[in-house]
Amino acid sequence: MPGSVTSVFSEAQDFEAALRAEGGAGLLVTGRAASRARLTQITLDRLRLASAEEEAARIAFFAGLASTVLICWLIGGSAAPLWGGIEQRAGDMLTLGPGQRVHSRTEGPCRWNAIRLPDEELRRYGRALCGAEFAAPPALAVWRPAPAVMMQLAQLHRAAIRMAQARPGTLADVEAAHGLEQQLIHALIECLSAARAQEEAPAARRHRGILAGFEGLLQADPFARMAEICVALGVSDRLLRECCNEHLRMGPSQYLRLRRMQQVHRALRNESPDTARVSEVAERYGVRDLGRFASDYRAFYGELPSATLRRDLGRTRVKF
Secondary structure, eight states, X not given: OOEEEEEEESSHHHHHHHHGGGTEEEEEEOSOSSOOEEEEEEEOSSOEEEEEEEOSOEEEEXXXXXXEEEEEEEOTTOOOOEETTEEOOTTOEEEEOTTOEEEEEESSOXXXXXXXXXXXXXXXXXXXXHOTTOOOOOSEEEEOOOHHHHXXXXXXXXXXXXXXXXXXXXXXXXXXXXHHHHHHHHHHHHHHHTSOEEEOOHHHHHHHHHHHHHHHHHHHOTTOOHHHHHHHHTOOHHHHHHHHHHHTSSXXXXXXXXXXXXXXXXXXXXXXXXXXXXXXXXXHTTOOOXXXXXXXXXXXXXXXXXXXXXXXXXXXXXXX
């Protein structure tokens, strides 16, 4: 049965949890620490629609869902995000193939729409509407559809999101939802069939794979040192820095420090000040130099780790 879910978040970790339905596997806030985000998600029969509004600069790691394609585009004057080192501008449509892993970086407030559908369904509809010449999107690509067809898709998507936000029960009507879904699929196929894809270069794809492995190692071993990470990935320190600067716009050591800082921040907000110690929580996430860590933490969050720990556990949800 078609349905919809509208969610409003004031915490980055809550937004990150909801983003997993779109293939998100991690979220690192790189800008202003206090931020709000809104993610509206709609599930139809074949399609899943999403619309997001984010305030803070961030790096998101997407581990594409098996057998599904992700299609996304920007709303309004959002700052151009990087997907695997490729800049996505206003009017561009980005596609991510099944099971593909990629980092996406934004430099400030960003609003985007997305559609996710099974890869086989996209191929089937594409061939039915365009013939055997229809080609499914490659692993990672940016398209530039004609403004008129892109506008049609965006308008249909926006109408569905607004209906879900204003009257959540509207899309529970099977016939209405099916009609909307068919229009969206037709508009999507028209966008993809009338545009040429800018595919990533072989070297960029290899670098994307190295960074995906880097992310996996950080998740598996919070105590790993950079030299150990390079050995495990089979790459030089120079190549890892090159990949990080190209895709993340920062070096691997800075990314690791920010990642650990965010993990400690989240943990401290959920620990009891009566039983927890900042040093123990920090060590749990691989922090070795507590003095430097406390200084970096204060510069980023505006308070010392001990102040975060003492703060009341009850947090108020703030609407966007």
